[in-house]
Amino acid sequence: MMKAHGYAAYNPHTPLAPFSFDRRQPGSDDVLIKILYCGVCHSDIHQARDEWQGSTFPIVPGHEIIGKVLEVGSSVSRFKVGASVGVGCMVDSCGTCHDCQDHQEQFCNHTVFTYNSPDKITGTMTYGGYSDVIVVNQRFVLQIAEHLDLAAVAPLLCAGITTYSPLRHWQVGKGQKVGVVGLGGLGHMAVKFAHAFGAKVVLFTTSPSKIADAKRLGADEVVISKNSEELQKHQQSFDFILDTVAAQHNLDQYLALLKRDGTLCLVGVPDQPHPSPSVGNLIFKRRALAGSLIGGIRETQEMLDFCAEHNIVSDIELIDMADINHAFERMLKSDVKYRFVIDIQTLNQHSISGGQPASIPSAAELKAANAVG
Structure with missing residues (x-):
């Protein structure tokens, strides 16, 4: 396992705060990605506040992920180290049902979503893009055109x-x-x-x-x-x-x-x-x-290619990781034009300084504390 850092909702009632957790080591079909940018979706608020009544805490939100490839597994041929890539709302599915075979993985009954979803490989819940690294099966990694503003591409993933x-x-x-x-x-x-x-x-x-x-x-x-x-x-x-x-x-x-x-x-x-x-x-x-629910991986790549050809990106406001709670408040007032995107490169500096807790609780520590409480 490898250590990752991000921001998490610990419960529905308190602000997001720094959080450390484990990512699995990349397997033969996996891509290890350094996250550069992550869009902020309204569903992040719904799940962080448990408004859909299905959240498992702690939650690391984020499913509009843009990053650079750090490492690829031995069976990965489509992606090379240093390439710009994206990860959207899904990171796995059964691969065999009618929906998967029809390239509509979002409708698979066993879809694994990018966060707050049971991970078939680790047995734990998935953690999303409000973090510094992520490991994803190559089938759910998307190619991103280098000539576009990468931060403004992030919201295209949802x-x-x-x-x-x-x-x-x-x-x-x-x-x-x-x-x-x-x-x-x-x-x-x-x-x-x-x-x-x-x-x-x-x-x-x-x-x-x-x-x-x-x-x-x-x-x-x-x-x-x-x-x-x-x-x-x-x-x-x-x-x-x-x-x-x-x-x-x-x-x-x-x-x-x-x-x-x-x-x-x-x-x-x-x-x-x-x-x-x-x-x-x-x-x-x-x-x-x-x-309608998002789109399958093939159609998402088609959309990204269309955007690259026509120079279409989102209108965004780029924010520091430490500003995420203020961004949530502004979103609830419709005070954003038109999508917040987190500069993940600000994560470490704000987790260590800027008035944040010096000790970042781990997933294991949080689980133990919740069991006692």
Whole structure:
């Protein structure tokens, strides 16, 4: 085992703090990665605060990982030491089920997620990218173009693929009118992709202050979703709407905007269920209410290659590791344009100094302390 350092949530109620733990030694099919940057996803907050009621503590969040290869196993041929690579939301799956064989590993019943997920190899929980190193099977490591801003690439590993995949699945393209609900970490990527695919893009937001930014990112029009008159103008006119909002809200106002056979797709996961939509809104125009979960590894690489070709990256704010708790607070206020990314190279300096505890608790020490408490 090798020692790793990061920041962890020790329980749902206290700020993230420095944490040391063990990573497995790389096997023949593994890639050892020095983490350079890690994006901050809203699901990191959900899990750190146990809002989905499935968290196992301590949690080292982070599934938007960009780094450099430090070492490769004897069976690894696709990656070389020094290469820029990425790791997204998954680090393993069964590899044999229908979903895996169809390159849709995210739907495998035995997917191992990058953090807070039972690790089939070690028998412990996985720890994510708010840390300095990670060991990942080569099947779940992604190639990253060297000419892009690596920090701004990090959110593509979740926010990017989460929006790219449904737009591709529902074949969004030229001649279509597409709506995007919300202009946050997911929404700003959805606008960029839908625009790049040639669709007419309409952004729905509750914030008039986001109008200029939405148009800069590629929206052809912006609708203030609280304004019923603006919504009325777009009744029954959309081919597809991608709803990126991770908070409970009314879905009927967006279903009513769809044409016959249109689809409203949800990718935001709220901590409380949405109110049930009207059945009439679905059946009288044969509309569909659907969902989408990230994307498979093959499609994620396709997305990264598309971004490299078209120079698409996320709009980010780069932060020090020690600022993660403040970043969480700002995210809850929607005060970020449009994704925080942690500079992991700041981890060691802030873990040792800057008022942080001199002694970093290990996973074993924490487990023992929890058993006593």
